[in-house]
Amino acid sequence: MNELIIGGILLVVLFGFLASGLWVALSLLMVAISGMILLGNDAFGLIYATSTWGAVSDWSLAALPLFIWMGEILFRTRLSSDLFEGLTPWLGRVPGRLLHVNILSCGLFAAVSGSSAATAATIGKMTLPELKKQGYDDKMAIATLAGSGTLGLLIPPSIILIVYGVAAEVSIGRLFIAGAVPGLMLVMLFMGYTMYWALRNPSKVPSDTVTYSWSVKLKALLKLIPVGLLVLFVLGSIYGGLTTPTEAAAFGVVGALLLAFTGRSLTRESLVGSLMGATKTSCMILLILAGAAFLTVAMGFIGLPRMLAETIAAMELSPYLLLFILTLLFVVLGCFLDGISVVVLTTSVVLPMVLQAGIDPLWFGIYIVLVVEMSQITPPVGFNLFVLQSLTGRDMIFISKAALPFFFLLLFAVVIVTVFPGIVTWLPSEMTAS
Template identity: 80%
Template sequence: MNELSIGVILLIVLFTLLASGTWVALSLISVAAVGMLLIGNDSFGLIYATTTWGTVSDWSLAALPLFIWMGEILFRTRLSKDLFEGLTPWLSRVPGALLHVNILSCGMFAAVSGSSAATAATIGKMTLPELKRKGYDDQMAIGTLAGSGTLGLLIPPSIILIVYGVSAEVSISRLFIAGALPGMMLILMFIGYTIFWSIKNKTRMPVDDTYYSTATKFQALLKLIPVACLVVFVLGSIYAGITTPTEAASFGVLGSLILAITSRSLTWDTFKSSLLGAVKTSCMILFILAGAAFLTVAMGFIGLPRMLAEQIAIMQLSPYMLLFFLTILFVILGCFLDGISVVVLTTSVVLPMVMQAGIDPLWFGIYIVLVVEMSQITPPVGFNLFVIQSLTGKNILYVAKAALPFFFLLMAAVVVITLFPEIVTWLPTTMTQG
């Protein structure tokens, strides 16, 4: 049985398991075991034990549960309410007005959360009822939240960038730095589209004559200072080379606890629930990473990565054509898997092709996160769509339709960084040289 036949069988097994509702991690482990049996290797138990231990004991992963816990703590504080109240006076006269609160709040919360789902859920719980009460267009309110919620995957500290850095053996600090400019570019693109939409659809915008004095605006600005300090402290220490991502994550947890205590929103129950939430999420991600590592080794034994790389070389695809087909692949996978699963499942197979095509793995990390962001708002299994559906009670297709313009904006962002890769590589290169 050749590599191609085995690959087809493994794909069928994988999608059968996923369609049956089997956990992603167990599906990956099962596919790897089937692959090893097909080539006559029955020592997969020993290989699984050694491979998974080597993967989950990687020190770089220590930052993962800490950043997740930081997001869980902030999820249960007054942070989101302070963001809304702090931004509202400044945005009241901008076309789109409070719709921009979704975008900017998600951008700021993403910088202390690292999670797309946590960003969408936290900001959505507070902004959607307020926007509905003030008479904003329901579909646009949902769309701005769905699109901006994906910023949690890209703006550092990003959980998925940590996972990619470990899987691809790329510096997590450099990935964090590389994600900053594309993240800011996306925020500006979302704001620009919202302004354009608001000007074209004035009849669907509420009339708000509320006057905010200069004193009121600066008083509201004070509410943004705590979260701004936390963002600057966590990310600034990484960018300046003072701390590693793991050390910065530890300080981030400490800072979020201080914020929660000073805002009087930290109780024993919220502390326990934040810790339990962080443990559950971290265990889920580590289990997926362990399964993906085992699958990577199994594919190495089978020879699938080598065969795929050889086939790509024979096809002589240009780097642009390779990225075009990979984009389609990732979006399709994103319809069935969450973002972290897509990254850990494909990195080992795709990276050799990418390296052979002369594509910078640092740039590719930001590219793959942008494409995974697209998949987060792609039905039927866009995670952000499910989060927002649970918040609004709307039909999943209604939410997907509302998010569609932002899907195309993310696609445009992928095209922009492909044509101008310096947007990704300039900052980490400059700071490294400095």
Template identity: 80%
Template sequence: MNEITIGFILLGVLFALLASGFWIAFTLIAVSFAGLMLLGNDNFGLLYSTSTWGAVSDWSLAALPLFIWMGEILFRTRLSKDLFEGLTPWLSRVPGRLLHVNILSCGIFAAVSGSSAATAATIGKMTLPELKRQGYDDKMAIATLAGSGTLGLLIPPSIILIVYGVAAEVSIGRLFMAGALPGIMLVIMFMGYTAFWAMRQKSDKVQQTIHYSWAQKLRSLARLIPVSALVIFIIGSIYGGLTTPTEAAAFGVLGSLVLALSSRSLSLNSFIDSLMGAVKTSCMIIFILAGAAFLTMAMGFIGLPRMLAENIALLDLSPYMLLFLMTIMFVILGCFLDGISVVVLTTSVVLPMVIEAGIDPLWFGIYIVLVVEMSQITPPVGFNLFVIQSLTGRNIFFVAKAALPFFLLLVAAVFIVTVFPEIVTWLPNSMSRG
């Protein structure tokens, strides 16, 4: 049986198991077993133990549960609420006004959460009721939250960048640096579109603008200082070479606990809930990584990655055409899988093609995260859509339609970083030279 036949059989098994609702990690392991059986290799136990141990014992992965725990602590305390109340006075005169709170709050919270779903859920709980009370357009309120919630995947520290860095053997610190400028670019694009939309509207439903004095604005900054200081310390320590991402994550957890205690919003129950939430999420991700490592080894034995890379090389595709086809593939996969699963499923297969085409793996990491962000607001299973649907009770297709402009902005962002790759590579390259 040749590689192509085995590949089609395994693809059928993969989609059949995913469609049946089988756990993603178990699906990856089952497909790996099926591939080895078709190949006639019966060393399942030895191959599984060696591949999974190597995948989950990487020291870089220690940052993963720590960053998740930090986000869980902030999610369950009043620190996240302080973001909303601290930003509101400064945005009262900007076109779109409080709609920008969604975007900036998501951008700031993403930098300490690293999770798209946690970002959308945390900010949405605070902002959506207030925006509705003040008469803001329901569709636009949902749209800004859905689009900006995806920033949790890109703005460092990002869980998915850690996963990609481990899978592709790329420096996680350099990936964090590479994600900073594209993340800021997206925030500016989202705010620009929101201001443009607001200037075109002629609705008088929104309550009259509240005028804040400079004294009130300066007092509101006090609410932003704790979380902002935590963000600056974490990112600055990594960029400055003072700490590794794992060490920065440990300091981040300690800092979030100190801030939560000082604000008197951390109870024993919230502490236990944050710890258990981090354990559950981390175990899920690491289990998926273990299954993906086993699948990578099985695919290596079968020879599928090598065959695909050779066949694509024979097609003589330009790097732009290769990226175009991969963008379509990632968006389709993202409609059925979460972002982390997309990355671990595809990295081992596509990375040889990417390197063969002369594409920088560091740049490709940011590209793949941007494309996965697009899939987070694409029906039928965009994770952010489900989060916002649960918050609003709206039909998921209403939420998806509302998020369409921000989906198109993400498409534009992918185009921009493809034409101008220096947006991604300039900061890590300049920091390494310094």
């Protein structure tokens, strides 16, 4: 049977399973089995065992559950309230005032969480009620949270960068370094737009009735020091070449446990809860990786990756046109799948095309994360939009309209790193050279 026909059949099967509500990992597994059956290969049990073991036993993946556990521990401490209380006194004179708490809190929490949905949910539970109580515009409060919540995918230690690094065989440490500057660029873009909006809509931002003394500001800053030091230590040890990502993740867990203990929030219940939360999330991701690994092998038997790569090469697309097509593909897939599933499902197929076009796989890793961030708030079915809907009780149309400006800001960021790839590659090159 022709590869294109088999590919079309499997695409229909995949979306059929996803639409039925079957787990993503099991959907990938069933599609792979369907492909093997269409080829007449009945040894799929043995192939599944060997391919999945190789995919989930990679030592680089050891960092994954550790970083997830670190985020789970800090999620159950006073980190959330400390972020709000520590940042508030410093934002009184900035246009937009406490709206920036959403952006900066998401940026800081992303550095210990690594998850987009966890970042949006955690910070949203804390900030949205307070912003509403103080009279801030509800739509803009939701918008800043929608956009900034996606920072959990990019700012190291990002779970999705670990997954991409393993799938594409790219150094996870270099990916972390590469994600730092684009992550800061996004924070500045979000804050810049918020200031512009506040200056254009002064009536929607409550006036500042509280004047904070320097002693109050410095006292508030002390609340940010513990988690700030933890983040600096974890990322600094990786950037400085002192530890591998896995070793840094282990130190991060120890540091998070110490913060929880000294903050008197480390109880039997919180410890067990953090372990169970990390176990569930890690198992979900590993199951997706196993299903995707089997699907990759099945696609190899069918010859789809080779056919697609040859077709793209024959079309002689420019790198920019190829990236434009891939951007559309990732945004559409993001309407149906979470970010990790998108990366795992597509990497093995699109990477040969990317390499054929002469695109740096390190740069492509940051690009794909930026585009997946866009898909998380793509109206009307982005993954983070559902998180915000459950938090606020607002209808999806309202939340989608609120998130739209930040969708375009993310699109603008994609354009910037495409036109100026040095934004991504400069820091890893400097760190390697030194």
